[in-house]
Amino acid sequence: MPELIQQGLWDDSPEGKVLIGSCCRECGAKAFPCRSVCSRCCSEQQTQTPMARRGKVLSYTRICIDVPAVDEAPYLVGYVLLDDGISVPARLKYFDVNPDVGSAVVFEVGVTGKTAAGEAITGYYFRPERGGEEACQER
């Protein structure tokens, strides 16, 4: 079993894997990763809720130096604005050309890093909404 980047970040849904965020029962504020106390109203009444699988690239960068915890170089990281209005940090994979700010992307779970011993770490990433799907399945 590959190691997980962090417990509790995503779950299964009828559409496939989705990020899990928290939603405040008092004021409706959403957060990712889940919080136990609302940062807006301080309520402890938090439910866990599946986040949108689709979103748009808010911004991104290509990291061009070797980073020991990452399995590839160069690689893309970005912030994705999910369709439900929350921005999340993410890896971006399977982009043949650099995305544009605003490009449509879809959530996936997969290898995003390696341990100090070189073993794969399972994390999450977003791929292009069109074009990336086949490439992704081939792998």
Added chain:
Amino acid sequence: MSGEIAIIGTGMTKFGKHPDLSLEALGFEAAGQAMRDAGVRPADIQAAYCASALAPQLLGEFTMGQKIFWELGINKIPVVNVENACTSGSTGFYLACLAIKAGAVDMALVLGVEKMYTRVKKILDAGATDLETKLGFIVPGTFAMRARSYISKYGLTPEDLALISVKNRRHGFLNPNAQFREQVTVEDVLSSPMIADPLTRLSCCPQGDGAAAVVLCRADLARSLNTRTVNVATSVLMSGSYDSPPHLDSWPTDMRAVEKAYGEAGIGPEDLHVIELHDAFTIAELIHYEGLGLCPAGGGGELLKGGHTSLGGRIPVNPSGGLLSRGHPVGATGVAQLVEIVTQLRGEAGPRQVPNARVGMAHCMGGDLQGDTRSVTINILTV
């Protein structure tokens, strides 16, 4: 706070690579200089603050303040070691101001010190357990994403961004304490190795070794000491909001901190004569122009390209060379910015002097988290 506190002495080492100087030696040199400049004795210092962001990580050191201050003959007083990312040094200064304002002490010493060229090679990140770090985010990457957002929103180019490095290198060329004293061109900046697109190596501040220190005291005592006194109009420290806003083109805490600072000092951005701000990466300086109210949203490019923030311009920014040129030994930076503003207000900045500078600001920012900065400090000084 206006008129209650004064800075009476400054000291700093040259920033850069100091393979032969330990962290203690760097701190000893800067703190000793500041005390000699103030003309005070060890027994006059009633509280002392030592800021270092990375010593525990890189050197395995802790409670450096006690070790360094003891060497200077300062003992049997409250000593506080401060870590607050890039604002570590300016947070130490904030705490010293609070202690004096509260009447707990009459005089304090603040030292910022860092040694980054060590055998431990580490890429700066947001902290080992942060989700961003685990996903492969590194500090230059976070700023690169802000750069892409900002330049695409406001129609700027990588060439425009590079002008920040060109300007600050031109300023650093005039500062004998700067780490980089070679000037660069836009072409040099753009053709240096890519770190995190669109930020190249020359768009990022260097690592460094160095220390800076100030002595501050009750303003009424400062007058009797008859030194080249600079007044502290306000000292503000503020944390962020972390609600992941759907944009990346400002740090909301800049605005909140500066509003408080202008209110307390009873001035506005138009009253400033000189500014040191946190240009860890080229894009940061542009975003801070707006955050500090120097221009409207999206106006940073015009302010820069018009030469208004260069030496000789309307409101010179980073006359020391900033982090990009003076260097960024993390824990020392916040104090080094204060040292530069004091030097400017004393009229002792030599070829990089801003003529008739009487009101100056030192702005520092620490880290990026969930769409906001973790920490902002604003210090406004006057003569």
